[in-house]
Amino acid sequence: MNARSSLVPVCSSTGNWFLETNLAIARLDKLARNEDVQLKLQAPDCRWDLVVVDEAHKLSATFFGGEVKYTKRYRLGNCSRSLRGTSF
Secondary structure (H helix, E strand, C coil): CCCCHHHHCCCCCCCHHHHHHHCCCCCCCCHHHHHHHCCCCCCCCCCEEECCCCHHHHHEEEEEEEEECCCHHHHHHHHHHHHCCCCC
């Protein structure tokens, strides 16, 4: 693992750093609040064998007054379901 694999860099040779590395450690809120990063994670060739989320309980949605409010964290968690390379 090189030193860059623990960061979410601003640039890469392909324009999508997540396609270029096999390991990434990132803050949940940084990923959840950056729509450009989420689009890169949803690229068709972006597949990961394992996604580990520390404090996954923060990925929850809320229900109040008959309405569900999906938080940015929830949407990120929902997006990460498609990152798996294999079915479980």
